[in-house]
Amino acid sequence: MPPVLAKLSIEHLCVAFNDEMPAIGDVSLQVADGEFVAIVGPSGCGKSTLLKVVAGLQAARSGTVKVARAAPSDPEPKIGFMFQRDTLLPWATVTSNISVGCELSGLPKEKHAERIASLISLVRLQGYENHYPAALSGGMRQRVSLARLLAFEPDIYLMDEPFGALDYQTKIVMGRELLRIWEASRRSIVFVTHDIEEAVALADRVIVMGARPGRIVASHDVVFERPRDPRSLRGDPRFGALVQTIWSELAIAD
Amino acid sequence: MLDVITATQRVAPSRWSPSRLFKSLFFHQTVFLAVTLLVWEVLGAYVFDPFWSSRPSLIAERLVFLAKRGDLTWHMSATLTEAGLGLALGSVVGVSLGLLMARYTRAARITEPLFMGLYSLPRVALAPLFILWFGIGLPAKVMMSFSMVVFVFVLNVLEGVRALDRDPIDLMRTMGASNRYIIRRVLLPAVLTWIMASFRISVGLALIGALVGELIGSSRGLGWYIERSAGQLDTTGVFTGIIILIAIAMVANNIVALVSNRLTRWRA
Structure with missing residues (x-):
C-alpha cells in the first residue's frame, strides 16, 4: 500500500524573530489530504506564526515546508488563509x-x-x-x-482563530457551518484556536503546542464519527474526557 | 378641549416625520435669512449711511444690472475658470506626487524639509512672483490656485497610503496577487476616500487662490470687480461681489459633498 500522501509537510521547522529564544523550535507536522487538523496552545506558543510561515508571510530560520499541488500542472500550490479579523x-x-x-x-x-x-x-x-x-x-x-x-x-486552508472574535453562540454556529461546508469538499484544513472545545468538536486531530520555544507537546486523534454536530457532541463523555486531557497537557506545557 | 394622544398615534407619524422635520428646518432657515436681510435693509436705510454697509435692495438691483449687461458671466466665468483649472491641476499633480512620495520613501525624506517649508509658507506671498512670471492673465491665477491646493492632495494621499490596512494586502499576497491587482483592488479605492476629502477642503482654497491673484493684478474676475468697486468707494459693488462668491462657494461645496458621498457610500 502506498503511503498516504501528505498535503502539508513541515520538517524540523525553526523560526526566530531575532537572536532571542526561537518562536518555534524544531516542529515537524504532516497533514494528510482531506484532514482537518486543529492546533491549540497558550498564547505565544507560535501557533499563528506556524501558519504564517506556511502561507509565506513569515520567513523560517531553518527547516522545510512543503504544500502539495492539487495537480502536477499547477504552477504553485494555492494557499488559503483566514484571519481572526475579517x-x-x-x-x-x-x-x-x-x-x-x-x-x-x-x-x-x-x-x-x-x-x-x-x-x-x-x-x-x-x-x-x-x-x-x-x-x-x-x-x-x-x-x-x-x-x-x-x-x-485553495489546496489547503489555513485558519488563524477565524471565529475567535465572534460571540459564543455565533462561534458555535460558524463551526457547524464550517463542518457542513468542509464535509462537501474535504480539503485539508489547519485550524488554529485557543478554544480546546472548538478544536475537539471540529478536528480529526488536535495538536497541542507549548511555548518557549514553540513546540508540539501532544497529538490526539479525535475519533467521533462524521458528519458531526458540534453542539450535541459537547454532551458526550468522551468529548469531556479528551478536553480534560488536553487541558492538563496545556497546564504542563506552560 | 384636551387631545388624547394614544400610543399608536404617537408611533405612527414617525414614518413621515423626518421629511417634515427637514421641511420645517428649511422653513426656519428661510425665515432666518429673510429676517437678516430685512434687518440689514432697515439698518442700511435708517441707521447707518448706506455708504458703509450698502443694502440688500441695492445689491439685488446691482445683480440684475450686472446680469443684464453680461458682466456677471464675464467676471464669474473668469474666476471659476481660474479656480477650476487650479483645482484640476493641483489634484492631478498632488495625487501623483503623493503616490510617488509614498512609494519612494527615501526620496520623500530627503525632500521633506523643502516640501514642509513650502507648505508652511503663506502662499499669498507667492502672488507677486506669479504675476511677475506669468503676467496678469489666466496662468498666474491658476498657479496661485494650484499652489493653495496641491499640498492638501499630497499630504492626504501620503496619509491615506500610510493608513492602509496591511491585513487584506497580506491575505491577497498569500493568494498570489500581483502588485497591479493590489493597487487596483486595495490602494486606489482606499486612497480615493482621502482624495475626496482633499477636494472638500480644496474647493474653498482654490477660490481663495484665484481671488488673491485677481486682487493683486488682473483685468477681470470677481476679485477684480471687488477691488475696483472698493477703489471707487462703491460699497454695493463690493458686497455684490462677495454675495456672488458666497453663492459660488456654497454650490461648489455641495457638488463636491454630493459626489463624495456617492463614491463613499460604503461608509455605513
Whole structure:
C-alpha cells in the first residue's frame, strides 16, 4: 500500500524573530489530504506564526515546508488563509469581496457570477449580495471571508482563530457551518484556536503546542464519527474526557 | 378641549416625520435669512449711511444690472475658470506626487524639509512672483490656485497610503496577487476616500487662490470687480461681489459633498 500522501509537510521547522529564544523550535507536522487538523496552545506558543510561515508571510530560520499541488500542472500550490479579523475590503460589496477569491483563483471570468452565487447560498448570505461589510454583523462578515476563501479553491486552508472574535453562540454556529461546508469538499484544513472545545468538536486531530520555544507537546486523534454536530457532541463523555486531557497537557506545557 | 394622544398615534407619524422635520428646518432657515436681510435693509436705510454697509435692495438691483449687461458671466466665468483649472491641476499633480512620495520613501525624506517649508509658507506671498512670471492673465491665477491646493492632495494621499490596512494586502499576497491587482483592488479605492476629502477642503482654497491673484493684478474676475468697486468707494459693488462668491462657494461645496458621498457610500 502506498503511503498516504501528505498535503502539508513541515520538517524540523525553526523560526526566530531575532537572536532571542526561537518562536518555534524544531516542529515537524504532516497533514494528510482531506484532514482537518486543529492546533491549540497558550498564547505565544507560535501557533499563528506556524501558519504564517506556511502561507509565506513569515520567513523560517531553518527547516522545510512543503504544500502539495492539487495537480502536477499547477504552477504553485494555492494557499488559503483566514484571519481572526475579517479583512474584507470595506468599499466592496459582498459579491465584490467574494469575487476577489475568484479573480485570484484563475477561474475564467465568465464563470465568476455562477460560483459567487452558489457560494452566497452556501454560506447563507442570500439577500445581502449588494451590502457593504459595514452593514453586516461580525458573524456575517466572517461568512463573507469564508466564501471568498472557498471561491479561491485553495489546496489547503489555513485558519488563524477565524471565529475567535465572534460571540459564543455565533462561534458555535460558524463551526457547524464550517463542518457542513468542509464535509462537501474535504480539503485539508489547519485550524488554529485557543478554544480546546472548538478544536475537539471540529478536528480529526488536535495538536497541542507549548511555548518557549514553540513546540508540539501532544497529538490526539479525535475519533467521533462524521458528519458531526458540534453542539450535541459537547454532551458526550468522551468529548469531556479528551478536553480534560488536553487541558492538563496545556497546564504542563506552560 | 384636551387631545388624547394614544400610543399608536404617537408611533405612527414617525414614518413621515423626518421629511417634515427637514421641511420645517428649511422653513426656519428661510425665515432666518429673510429676517437678516430685512434687518440689514432697515439698518442700511435708517441707521447707518448706506455708504458703509450698502443694502440688500441695492445689491439685488446691482445683480440684475450686472446680469443684464453680461458682466456677471464675464467676471464669474473668469474666476471659476481660474479656480477650476487650479483645482484640476493641483489634484492631478498632488495625487501623483503623493503616490510617488509614498512609494519612494527615501526620496520623500530627503525632500521633506523643502516640501514642509513650502507648505508652511503663506502662499499669498507667492502672488507677486506669479504675476511677475506669468503676467496678469489666466496662468498666474491658476498657479496661485494650484499652489493653495496641491499640498492638501499630497499630504492626504501620503496619509491615506500610510493608513492602509496591511491585513487584506497580506491575505491577497498569500493568494498570489500581483502588485497591479493590489493597487487596483486595495490602494486606489482606499486612497480615493482621502482624495475626496482633499477636494472638500480644496474647493474653498482654490477660490481663495484665484481671488488673491485677481486682487493683486488682473483685468477681470470677481476679485477684480471687488477691488475696483472698493477703489471707487462703491460699497454695493463690493458686497455684490462677495454675495456672488458666497453663492459660488456654497454650490461648489455641495457638488463636491454630493459626489463624495456617492463614491463613499460604503461608509455605513
